[in-house]
Amino acid sequence: MAAEIVNPRSESGTEGAPEEPFDPAFALHRGGKMAIQATVPVRNKDDLSLAYTPGVAKVCTAIAERPELVHDYTWKSQVVAVVTDGTAVLGLGDIGPEASLPVMEGKAILFKQFGGVDAVPIALATTDTDEIVDTVVRLAPSFGGVNLEDISAPRCFEIERKLQERLDIPVFHDDQHGTAIVTLAALRNAAKLTGRTLGDLRAVISGAGAAGVAIAKFLLEAGIGDVCVADRKGVVSSDREDLTDVKREIAGLTNKAGLSGSLETALAGADVFIGVSGGTVPEAAVASMAEDAFVFAMANPNPEVHPDVAHKYAAVVATGRSDYPNQINNVLAFPGIFAGALQVRASRITEGMKIAAADAIAGVVGDALAADCVIPSPFDDRVAPAVAAAVAAAARAEGVARR
Ligand SMILES: NC(=O)C1=CN([C@@H]2O[C@H](COP(=O)(O)OP(=O)(O)OC[C@H]3O[C@@H](n4cnc5c(N)ncnc54)[C@H](OP(=O)(O)O)[C@@H]3O)[C@@H](O)[C@H]2O)C=CC1
Numbered sequence: 325m326a327a328e329i330v331n332p333r334s335e336s337g338t339e340g341a342p343e344e345p346f347d348p349a350f351a352l353h354r355g356g357k358m359a360i361q362a363t364v365p366v367r368n369k370d371d372l373s374l375a376y377t378p379g380v381a382k383v384c385t386a387i388a389e390r391p392e393l394v395h396d397y398t399w400k401s402q403v404v405a406v407v408t409d410g411t412a413v414l415g416l417g418d419i420g421p422e423a424s425l426p427v428m429e430g431k432a433i434l435f436k437q438f439g440g441v442d443a444v445p446i447a448l449a450t451t452d453t454d455e456i457v458d459t460v461v462r463l464a465p466s467f468g469g470v471n472l473e474d475i476s477a478p479r480c481f482e483i484e485r486k487l488q489e490r491l492d493i494p495v496f497h498d499d500q501h502g503t504a505i506v507t508l509a510a511l512r513n514a515a516k517l518t519g520r521t522l523g524d525l526r527a528v529i530s531g532a533g534a535a536g537v538a539i540a541k542f543l544l545e546a547g548i549g550d551v552c553v554a555d556r557k558g559v560v561s562s563d564r565e566d567l568t569d570v571k572r573e574i575a576g577l578t579n580k581a582g583l584s585g586s587l588e589t590a591l592a593g594a595d596v597f598i599g600v601s602g603g604t605v606p607e608a609a610v611a612s613m614a615e616d617a618f619v620f621a622m623a624n625p626n627p628e629v630h631p632d633v634a635h636k637y638a639a640v641v642a643t644g645r646s647d648y649p650n651q652i653n654n655v656l657a658f659p660g661i662f663a664g665a666l667q668v669r670a671s672r673i674t675e676g677m678k679i680a681a682a683d684a685i686a687g688v689v690g691d692a693l694a695a696d697c698v699i700p701s702p703f704d705d706r707v708a709p710a711v712a713a714a715v716a717a718a719a720r721a722e723g724v725a726r727r
């Protein structure tokens with residue numbers, strides 16, 4: 325008689341683990357949040373002969389002869405690797421690969437739920453740039469795309485660039501570009517709501533890491549009036565001598581107003597605050613912003629400005645969290661972006677594809693535009709299809725689509 329298969333999810337937990345009944349988050353996460361599921365039956369000898377040996381060997385031989393068939397006869401073109409080293413996990417910082425896994429599983433189920441894309445969480449036991457790059461390159465034959473997640477700056481920039489140079493599948497650092505895309509979408513709508521253009525706005529970004537740098541560059545590309553970026557030490561300005569290469573580049577690209585000093589100083593008279601640091605902003609600094617200001621306090625899980633405080637002074641308030649209105653979160657971008665890119669077998673994600681995604685997200689809001697609705701809800705089922713279609717069309721227009 326066959327031995328009974330025990331589902332590890334039903335096993336009793338680790339001694340001393342947090343008491344589930346008191347916290348639904350632990351109860352939900354028990355056993356993880358995802359599993360692999362077969363798409364073909366394996367019920368009998370005939371099924372086994374097709375799914376496994378000998379049938380599988382014919383398919384392997386065909387792919388060996390014509391490698392492009394891997395897209396047709398395996399899951400490659402429908403699956404994304406969600407890769408982290410655990411160094412910038414939400415706003416929790418460097419908590420290591422094991423502790424990052426609940427977030428990576430979360431990203432993977434959002435890929436599936438919102439984009440219909442399968443995704444595999446991969447947490448790496450190294451923070452060395454070249455080791456990460458080499459590892460992902462070696463894993464790449466199994467995947468149609470790579471979503472880098474929660475890898476801290478400045479290593480994330482080099483890792484993404486090197487992977488893009490070495491791979492012919494989309495490599496996309498979500499915290500950089502997904503966040504920048506959704507921020508631009510929200511900003512376009514907030515500007516529209518208050519009768520302004522992007523060119524009329526001066527923005528201050530708290531955080532000169534993955535998200536802050538990418539948002540600054542993307543907003544400049546989109547035509548924002550002025551933007552300055554601050555790190556823990558204050559405004560990233562050219563007169564500073566402690567800047568990394570990436571921050572020096574940012575100092576050169578941003579800050580037309582020539583500001584220096586503290587974040588609080590920069591916020592005086594600013595039209596937009598964008599928080600991607602996990603720090604905190606004093607209420608007086610929020611109060612000193614221009615009339616009809618926008619406060620996008622996007623750090624997770626704790627926004628830089630509490631929405632109750634922001635509402636006292638700002639015309640539009642947003643956070644990255646799911647429990648307040650106006651959730652500016654990259655979940656609105658990455659499922660549709662990869663769905664569109666995989667659909668046309670794009671070799672990479674271009675700037676045009678990112679702009680198309682931002683326009684698509686902003687466009688979904690349509691006539692519902694209001695102070696508490698400058699960005700669609702992640703549960704608006706028009707978002708991912710609109711993003712996917714826009715990204716696929718842009719990939720074709722930009723010559724990176726392979727079907
Ligand atoms: N809503 C969304 O969709 C997203 C939100 N985020 C949030 O943005 C934050 C940063 O993420 P990411 O860019 O990936 O991280 P990084 O580690 O790459 O960068 C963090 C940046 O924030 C600065 N910083 C950290 N702590 C403080 C502090 N206490 N006060 C002021 N500045 C601080 C760092 O300064 P220094 O350079 O001086 O060390 C650094 O410039 C996280 O909280 C994350 O949750 C990120 C991506 C998406």
Ligand SMILES: CC(=O)C(=O)O
Nearest residue numbers: 414415499624653654
């Ligand atoms: C949303 C997200 O990716 C983050 O906070 O890191």
Ligand SMILES: [Mg+2]
Nearest residue numbers: 414473474499
């Ligand atoms: Mg992230």
